[in-house]
Amino acid sequence: MTDVAAPGAPENITTSDGVPLKVSLARATRRQRMQALLLVLPLLLFLLVAFVLPIGEMLFRSIYSPIGPDVLPNFSKVIQEWDGEDLPPESTFEVFVKDMTAARESNEIGKTVGNLATRVNYEIPGSRGLFTKSARKVKNITEGPYKEALIGLDKRWEDQHIWRTLQRISSNYTMSFYLAATDRKYDENNDIVMADPLYQIYLPIMGKTLWLSALITFICLLVAYPVSYLLATLPLRTSNLLMIMVLLPFWTSLLVRTTAWIAMLQTEGIVNNILVFTRVISEESRIQMIYNQTGTIVAMVHILLPFMILPLYSVMKTIPPYYMRAARSLGATGTYSFVKVYFPQTIPGIAAGTLLVFILAIGYYITPALVGGSDGLLISNLIADHIKKTLNWSLGSALGAILLAIVLIFYWIYNKLVGVDNLKFG
Amino acid sequence: MKKFLTTSLSVLALGAVSTAASAEGSLTAVSWGGAYTKSQVKAYHEPFTAKTGIKINSVDYSGGIAEVKAQVEAGNVSWDIVDVELSDAVRGCDEGIFEKIDASTLPAGADGKPAQEDFLPGTLHECAVANIVWSTIYAYDDTKIGDKKPTTMADFFDTKTWEGKRGLRKGPKPNLEFALIADGVAAADVYEELAKPESIDRAFAKLDTIKASAVWWEAGAQPPQLLADGEVLMTTAYNGRIFNAVAAENKPFVIVWDGQVWDIDLWAIPKGAPNMDKAMEFLKFSTETQQLANQAKYIAYGPARMSSAPLVGKYEDGKIDMGPQMPTAAANLANAVQNDFEWWADNQDALNERFNAWLAQ
Numbered sequence: 001m002t003d004v005a006a007p008g009a010p011e012n013i014t015t016s017d018g019v020p021l022k023v024s025l026a027r028a029t030r031r032q033r034m035q036a037l038l039l040v041l042p043l044l045l046f047l048l049v050a051f052v053l054p055i056g057e058m059l060f061r062s063i064y065s066p067i068g069p070d071v072l073p074n075f076s077k078v079i080q081e082w083d084g085e086d087l088p089p090e091s092t093f094e095v096f097v098k099d100m101t102a103a104r105e106s107n108e109i110g111k112t113v114g115n116l117a118t119r120v121n122y123e124i125p126g127s128r129g130l131f132t133k134s135a136r137k138v139k140n141i142t143e144g145p146y147k148e149a150l151i152g153l154d155k156r157w158e159d160q161h162i163w164r165t166l167q168r169i170s171s172n173y174t175m176s177f178y179l180a181a182t183d184r185k186y187d188e189n190n191d192i193v194m195a196d197p198l199y200q201i202y203l204p205i206m207g208k209t210l211w212l213s214a215l216i217t218f219i220c221l222l223v224a225y226p227v228s229y230l231l232a233t234l235p236l237r238t239s240n241l242l243m244i245m246v247l248l249p250f251w252t253s254l255l256v257r258t259t260a261w262i263a264m265l266q267t268e269g270i271v272n273n274i275l276v277f278t279r280v281i282s283e284e285s286r287i288q289m290i291y292n293q294t295g296t297i298v299a300m301v302h303i304l305l306p307f308m309i310l311p312l313y314s315v316m317k318t319i320p321p322y323y324m325r326a327a328r329s330l331g332a333t334g335t336y337s338f339v340k341v342y343f344p345q346t347i348p349g350i351a352a353g354t355l356l357v358f359i360l361a362i363g364y365y366i367t368p369a370l371v372g373g374s375d376g377l378l379i380s381n382l383i384a385d386h387i388k389k390t391l392n393w394s395l396g397s398a399l400g401a402i403l404l405a406i407v408l409i410f411y412w413i414y415n416k417l418v419g420v421d422n423l424k425f426g
Numbered sequence: 427m428k429k430f431l432t433t434s435l436s437v438l439a440l441g442a443v444s445t446a447a448s449a450e451g452s453l454t455a456v457s458w459g460g461a462y463t464k465s466q467v468k469a470y471h472e473p474f475t476a477k478t479g480i481k482i483n484s485v486d487y488s489g490g491i492a493e494v495k496a497q498v499e500a501g502n503v504s505w506d507i508v509d510v511e512l513s514d515a516v517r518g519c520d521e522g523i524f525e526k527i528d529a530s531t532l533p534a535g536a537d538g539k540p541a542q543e544d545f546l547p548g549t550l551h552e553c554a555v556a557n558i559v560w561s562t563i564y565a566y567d568d569t570k571i572g573d574k575k576p577t578t579m580a581d582f583f584d585t586k587t588w589e590g591k592r593g594l595r596k597g598p599k600p601n602l603e604f605a606l607i608a609d610g611v612a613a614a615d616v617y618e619e620l621a622k623p624e625s626i627d628r629a630f631a632k633l634d635t636i637k638a639s640a641v642w643w644e645a646g647a648q649p650p651q652l653l654a655d656g657e658v659l660m661t662t663a664y665n666g667r668i669f670n671a672v673a674a675e676n677k678p679f680v681i682v683w684d685g686q687v688w689d690i691d692l693w694a695i696p697k698g699a700p701n702m703d704k705a706m707e708f709l710k711f712s713t714e715t716q717q718l719a720n721q722a723k724y725i726a727y728g729p730a731r732m733s734s735a736p737l738v739g740k741y742e743d744g745k746i747d748m749g750p751q752m753p754t755a756a757a758n759l760a761n762a763v764q765n766d767f768e769w770w771a772d773n774q775d776a777l778n779e780r781f782n783a784w785l786a787q
Contacts, residue, residue: 107522109499109697114520125776129768132520199776201783208786267591268656291641374596374642374785382782388492390775 055404062177062397068169071106071116072099076170079163084190088163093146100138122392123165123176123186130156161188177398202382202399209379210406212297213361217308219301220357221350224308228349231309232316250306258370261299265290265371291373299367304360308353315349351418359407379403452481453704457509459486460647461670465724466509470712473720477711480704488645491518494696498523503698506705510554513767513774515692519553525695525702526553527709535733536715544715546690546754548764549730554692555713556730558721561688561753561762562600565668566660567653568678579685579761582660583608583632585639593652593661596642598781599770600687603763604662605632607685613763620769626777630784642785653679669726669751673741683758689765690730728752 013021069076075096082088088096103113117131134153141149151157168174168186179185179192183200187193194200227246231239249257264270267286275281289295319342327337365380372381379399386396455471457463463484471482485505487493491514497503510518518524532555535544542550549556564582566575576588582604585592594601603616609632611619619625641658643649649663650671665686671677693709695702711717718729719737726748729735738748749755753762 107526109522112520112522114517114522117520118517121772121775126772128772132771199780199783201779201786204783205786266655266657374637374640377782377786385778385782389490390778391490391492391495392775 058397059401061394062401063173063175065119065169065174065177065394066172067110067115067119068166069172070111071103071113072096072166072170075099075166079167079170082163082167084164084167087147087158087160090145090147093150094144097138097141097146097150100135101141104135104139118391119169120162120165122180122395123169124161127156127162130154130162164188164190177394178402180395181398181402202379205377205379205382206402206406209362212293212376212378213358213364216297216300216304216361217354217358219297220305220308221354223301224305224312224353225346225350228309228312228316231313232319233321246306246309249302254303254366255370257303258299258367261295261302262290262371265295265298290371291376293372293376295371295373296368296376296378299371300361300364303367304357307356307360311352311356312346312349315346315352319345347418351414355411355414358410362407363403451479452483453701453708454483454485454504454506455509455708456485456487456505456507458489458646460667461674461725462646462666462727465721465727466712468724469717469721470708473717474708474711478707480708482708490514491523494518495521495523498697501698503696503700505696506699506701507709508694508696509557509691510694512551512554512556512690512692512765513770515551515554515694516767517771518694519551523697524553525697525699527551527555527695527706529555531710533710533714535731536737537733539733544731544733546730546732549690549692551692554694555709556690556692557713557718558691558727558730559688559752559754560691560727561665561683561686561758562595562662563665563668563681563683563686563753564604564660564662565649565653565679565681567656568680570656570659571680575680576660576682577684578682579604579607580610582662582682583636585636588659590639590659591641591657592636592639593641593643593649593658593663594636595662596644596785598777599774600765601633601662601781602626602629602777603687603765604685605629607761608632613685613687613761616763617766617769626780630780633784650677650679653677665751665753666725666727673743673746683753684761686753686758686762687765688753688762691727722748722752726751726753728754 015021015024075092078092078095079088082092087093100113103111103116106112109115113131113135117128117135120131121128134150134157137153138150141153156162165186168176168190176186181202183195183203184192185195227242231242231246233239234242262269266272267288269290271289272281272286276283276286281287289298323341323345324337327341328334332340362378363380364378365384368376368378369381369384372378380403383396383399383403386392386399455466457466463486467482467484471484475481487508489511491510494505494508495518497505515524519526529542529545529550530540532541532550534540537544545556546559549559564579568575571588574587576582576584581588582592602620603613606616606619606625606629607613609628620629641652641661643652643661646664646667649658649661650667652658652661653663654671654677665681668679668681672679693713695705695709699705713731715731715733716737718731719734719739721727722729722734722738723740723742729738735754738752740746741748750757752758
């Protein structure tokens with residue numbers, strides 16, 4: 001391009017067929033750009049289908065819960081007008097009874113009384129049966145007064161809390177799942193309060209996940225740094241062997257490695273047996289090293305270690321050995337030259353490794369599930385529980401969204417501190 | 427671009443067609459795997475295929491209705507019949523993901539009694555038909571327990587007399603029941619007691635006493651393994667798994683039936699199952715008197731039909747008498763309770779959270 005704009009050249013250079021060169025050039029590069037785009041198109045489509053859409057769906061699900069209006073369409077409209085005092089008026093009760101009778105007949109997924117009962121049970125634990133049982137009898141109420149008849153079925157219909165909750169869930173959108181995901185809930189007066197301390201689970205586990213991930217990242221760094229240094233500086237033959245030892249576990253199935261740790265660390269396992277055999281500990285005082293936090297940390301450090309070693313190694317490999325020699329020849333001590341000359345040059349590798357390990361650790365699932373026991377569980381295990389077992393997908397989504405936000409915040413802080421441009425993965 | 431799209435779409439369509447084609451003349455039955463699925467293959471699947479020529483693909487899952495729900499909601503059901511727990515059958519039915527099943531169309535018992543009278547009370551459901559009765563019990567390794575043998579649920583919680591680890595299912599069910607029974611509540615009154623909020627505290631307080639010794643298991647195959655490895659001294663477990671370790675692998679395990687919480691497993695048909703009629707035919711066939719009795723030959727789970735009980739014989743090796751191994755045997759029911767699915771349906775979500783919070787403390 002600079003050639004074209006060379007000084008003294010005429011303003012409008014044209015190609016042989018009279019088209020201005022600029023236009024012709026733009027056309028040629030556009031075609032190239034299109035070809036490049038076509039090449040990455042499968043990837044873009046894949047990202048859209050496998051990444052953007054599911055995450056969008058997850059974020060949407062965490063606030064979108066149309067069960068109230070779907071199951072009780074008419075009631076959801078009239079209950080909006082209730083002022084929240086005493087009980088709703090008789091006319092609202094009538095609409096409720098009719099909607100419930102219709103819902104009982106419904107067999108359509110997402111529009112049954114069972115769906116409504118589950119939804120209300122999230123808000124008021126123990127209220128599920130009130131809905132499923134009343135729904136079986138509600139068709140017998142064919143004439144007023146509906147209020148008395150309904151309360152005659154079950155005294156709990158007198159409870160204002162039920163009606164305030166029904167009013168709240170009569171909208172398509174809700175914040176309840178984010179409240180639940182942060183150990184909060186609506187009380188009887190529709191005020192947001194913290195859950196009973198005995199039932200608080202998500203905030204403590206979230207905190208623990210962050211803390212354990214940080215610890216695992218730190219241990220990985222401590223272990224990986226000297227190994228990477230050796231890898232980068234030893235003669236090729238030795239370092240190749242060492243590299244294979246790093247990579248072999250990396251290529252081994254995650255499940256195999258995790259189960260191997262179970263065999264190693266369990267109370268009747270190899271490590272304990274050796275300790276007992278060598279009389280370091282007695283038969284009775286075998287150490288519990290797995291199915292707890294220790295097990296999670298040990299296994300996860302091992303599994304995530306290559307993600308720290310490889311970026312560190314690739315960065316260290318590029319540091320010329322004569323820098324250190326030069327520092328030494330100028331009179332610096334070994335420690336001083338390491339701190340001042342070598343270490344700063346490895347920071348991009350450290351940055352990449354720690355970010356990689358930390359983010360992987362935060363979302364880790366299978367290893368804590370297998371070796372975590374009771375106190376080594378991480379937030380992803382709770383999310384999996386909600387997706388697979390309790391079927392509270394909205395709560396799972398809200399927890400997932402919070403986790404995503406935390407990762408993004410850390411990424412942002414990281415960017416401020418280290419600068420993403422400084423990351424080097426090799 | 428257009429070509430790319432059409433190619434990829436036709437590849438997708440091809441995939442769909444081929445799954446549909448492979449499902450013809452066959453049936454996908456989903457169950458819990460291991461010794462349990464094996465017992466069903468022997469007692470139900472093989473005779474059914476011999477009789478009708480319809481092949482049965484056996485698929486394993488780990489329980490829960492999450493997968494069925496996902497399939498039905500996506501309108502892409504590949505399972506024809508699923509072995510579910512009662513609480514899942516009820517919830518799936520309430521939420522409209524299982525087909526309704528008319529119990530009057532089920533075959534009568536071998537003694538001619540109509541199905542509704544032949545099945546044990548509470549084992550026929552709007553959307554599901556029971557096949558077996560199973561139970562959560564606790565067991566120990568006879569060679570490691572010492573001279574004094576535990577006999578009651580309270581003994582399981584007694585870590586002074588029997589020092590050692592305890593295996594427990596990771597979840598509130600049925601640990602809360604066990605804790606209350608150990609604390610002196612009669613098994614029959616457990617759910618009445620659990621209805622009081624202070625009883626939940628009482629149950630957790632009792633669980634506190636063994637929390638330090640607890641090893642938590644999740645899959646049914648784990649407890650026998652924990653016992654065999656010596657990881658635990660006693661463990662709660664599903665009775666069939668312990669029985670199989672004893673009968674098939676000669677493990678010296680002993681089951682303590684006191685305080686057992688029994689439950690049922692049922693066949694349910696997902697809404698929109700690709701081979702609905704065949705699934706229904708299979709369901710009726712497999713829950714006939716003789717098939718249910720045959721299953722007890724391979725695993726220690728009790729048949730859900732009363733008319734099957736007299737036909738229950740010996741284990742497949744021809745030695746062990748299966749009658750006393752059943753959760754429903756009179757001697758085993760002395761202090762026992764049926765899992766109350768309604769109570770659990772109401773309280774499951776909240777108690778799961780409390781249990782997880784308690785675990786993480």
